Amino acid sequence: MGFWGVEVKPEKPHPYHSDNVEGKLHVTQATLGLGSSTEKSILQCSIGDRNPIFLCSLLPNKNESCSLNLEFDEDDLVAFSVIGPRSIHLSGYFEADGGGHLR
Amino acid sequence: MGFWGVEVKPEKPHPYHSDNVEGKLHVTQATLGLGSSTEKSILQCSIGDRNPIFLCSLLPNKNESCSLNLEFDEDDLVAFSVIGPRSIHLSGYFEADGGGHLR
Amino acid sequence: MGFWGVEVKPEKPHPYHSDNVEGKLHVTQATLGLGSSTEKSILQCSIGDRNPIFLCSLLPNKNESCSLNLEFDEDDLVAFSVIGPRSIHLSGYFEADGGGHLR
Amino acid sequence: MGFWGVEVKPEKPHPYHSDNVEGKLHVTQATLGLGSSTEKSILQCSIGDRNPIFLCSLLPNKNESCSLNLEFDEDDLVAFSVIGPRSIHLSGYFEADGGGHLR
Amino acid sequence: MGFWGVEVKPEKPHPYHSDNVEGKLHVTQATLGLGSSTEKSILQCSIGDRNPIFLCSLLPNKNESCSLNLEFDEDDLVAFSVIGPRSIHLSGYFEADGGGHLR
Structure with a gap:
């Protein structure tokens, strides 16, 4: 678990479901x-x-970082992509299924 | 569950209760x-x-993104709308009812 | 429960305890x-x-929105007010008392 | 419980442990x-x-507010201070000890 | 537990696992x-x-602070480093293992 990060490059959509990890x-x-x-x-x-x-x-040179707060489930079939010339680095973390937050 | 997003267009209020989803x-x-x-x-x-x-x-060209932290219940009768010339994309996620966060 | 919002106008302090709602x-x-x-x-x-x-x-024209993360209890005797010429819109949400977050 | 706030003035460090409150x-x-x-x-x-x-x-005149997300325990011996000419107002809230978040 | 902070200096990667603390x-x-x-x-x-x-x-002189929301487990083998001329101060807090958030 713990840290997660990807670099999404222009014209290269990054499908989330390819990560093959369990949990949110x-x-x-x-x-x-x-x-x-x-x-x-x-x-x-x-x-x-x-x-x-x-x-x-x-x-x-104005706002190069942005806080997000998004959750994706294992079976969400989403893809991240970039409009524009430069790549965008995404980061976050995994949380275990089944009450991992609680026990 | 998981990811949620809408594009709210100028002069087209987006009623939340039309989404017909369960949970928060x-x-x-x-x-x-x-x-x-x-x-x-x-x-x-x-x-x-x-x-x-x-x-x-x-x-x-100054601040084109903004973090929010709002919760809406299934029975909230709210509508999002835009004042100004450009649409605003909203994103977030659904959380299951009844302790979905805990089990 | 759900969404909460007020417009705090200059020279018109808004006492929170006047809202008569239960919960946080x-x-x-x-x-x-x-x-x-x-x-x-x-x-x-x-x-x-x-x-x-x-x-x-x-x-x-520079920073017209700001994320906050504040909690107020029912018995907090607070008042919001504005220093300056324009009103400030506050938004947020109510959470039920007594474990509403958990059941 | 509920709301907490202090004004930290230049050259006047504000020790947190002087607040004599219980909880986080x-x-x-x-x-x-x-x-x-x-x-x-x-x-x-x-x-x-x-x-x-x-x-x-x-x-x-550029960025006069900043979101934080910090937690301090009762026995943390920390002090806030300011480098620069103007004071900084801190705000937040207390959470009860012992599962106050859950019952 | 409670507050955590480090200064990450240019050309001096800071390995997280050297902190020898328990918890997230x-x-x-x-x-x-x-x-x-x-x-x-x-x-x-x-x-x-x-x-x-x-x-x-x-x-x-434009954006000198940034909110983050990252979680690292004890066994995450990560290192923070800086590209650029000035150091970056990181802060946050520890949360106890095993339901410390709940009891």
């Missing part, structure tokens, strides 16, 4: 990756064939 | 949608006929 | 109200005759 | 106090004779 | 250290030989 994922932080472009990069989340939802918008 | 909704993030206007967009929440309450104010 | 109040967000003044507005909280404590400082 | 303290918000200086003010926390740790850095 | 660590805040450089400093977290993940990016 808490995604709590997004940070802009390296690069020289000053265009903003937007993190979005897609579920099946529904329209993607924007999760945050990171502005180089 | 946590709304945790608001992000400005695409567009070229540099005017700010404000997210507000209305309950019945009371005055709407502003939940956040998003400023293009 | 979580105040989680403050957002600047409408207006043309570019002076900052500060939200403060007073308890009895002690000096008020500033909870956040909102800057027009 | 959650410090959740820091806000810059009044003043005309535009120099930044940094909040720091000292434990015994270890080097102080910076908790946040507040910038006048 | 919550890292909740990052703040830029002193210095005159106006270059940004990025906090990253490494696990084993995987690519490091950026946790936040701090910009002098």
Whole structure:
């Protein structure tokens, strides 16, 4: 359990269900990756064939980090992707199933 | 359960009770949608006929994302709406009723 | 239960204990109200005759929203007030007494 | 229980253990106090004779508020202090000992 | 238990497992250290030989503090490090193992 992190690169959607871990994922932080472009990069989340939802918008040299508070279950079929020129690093942590928070 | 997201468009209030899901909704993030206007967009929440309450104010090219921490019950009759030119994406997650957090 | 919100107007302190609701109040967000003044507005909280404590400082066109994480009990005798020209919208949610979080 | 707040003034460290309250303290918000200086003010926390740790850095007219999420136990011997010209207001809440969160 | 803090210095990775404490660590805040450089400093977290993940990016005189919400278990073999010229202060708190949150 414990720490979780991925780098989501432009034009490379990152499907969550490929992680093969048990338990609930808490995604709590997004940070802009390296690069020289000053265009903003937007993190979005897609579920099946529904329209993607924007999760945050990171502005180089202004706001390069953003707190999130999202929970994903093992069977959520979602994918993270980036609109914009720079990658976005996501971090968070796993919580065990079945009352792991309590015993 | 798991991830929840909607795009609230200007002049199109989004009633929460139309989602037909069971359990408690946590709304945790608001992000400005695409567009070229540099005017700010404000997210507000209305309950019945009371005055709407502003939940956040998003400023293009300055602060385009905002963390929230709001809980809505199944029987809350609220509606989200936007004052301003651009849509606002809301995201969060559902938590099961009846101790789902504990077992 | 569920959503809670008030608009605190300049020179009109809002006593919390007048709300007549049962349970614990979580105040989680403050957002600047409408207006043309570019002076900052500060939200403060007073308890009895002690000096008020500033909870956040909102800057027009720079930072118009602020996440909070405050809990108030039914018998807390506090009042919210604003220093500055524009009102501040507060939002949050109620949590039931007696283990409502757990059953 | 409920709301907690102090104003930490420059050159006047505020020892936490002087508060004489029972239970766990959650410090959740820091806000810059009044003043005309535009120099930044940094909040720091000292434990015994270890080097102080910076908790946040507040910038006048840019970022005057900061969310925190810190917990202190009754027997933590810490002191808050400010580096810079203006005071910093801290706020948060107390949580009862012994499962107060659960019963 | 209670408060935790470290200063992570440039070119001096800080391994978490050297802390020799029991229980879960919550890292909740990052703040830029002193210095005159106006270059940004990025906090990253490494696990084993995987690519490091950026946790936040701090910009002098713009955004010098950042809220985090990360959990680390006793057996997480991670290291924090800084890319950039200035140190980053991390703070948070420990939570006891085995239901310490509940009894």
